[in-house]
Amino acid sequence: MLLITMVDSITDVIMREGRTGKIGEGLIWVLPxxxxxxxxMEAISEIASYVMLMPSRVSNF
Incomplete structure (x- = not known):
């Protein structure tokens, strides 16, 4: 389970390491x-966590 307090730190790392300086770098989505x-495996896992998604390559946002 990813602690909410870790979200800012992790997004900062993703932004710092993933930045290219080019148009269309995208967004980082943080979703419950x-x-x-x-x-x-046809399985369902009940979780109450936050997931970090890598920056998308959508340039129209």
Whole structure:
């Protein structure tokens, strides 16, 4: 479980290390996740955590 207090630190690292200076670097999305489903194992994992997604390559935001 990713602690909420870690979110700022982790996003700072992603921003610092992922920055290229080019247009369209994207966004970092931080979302609460209530459950996760594994297609391969047909399993459902109930979690109450925050997930960090890598910067997207969407340039229109």
């Amino acid at each position: 996740i209530e459950s996760a489903r594994c297609i391969a």
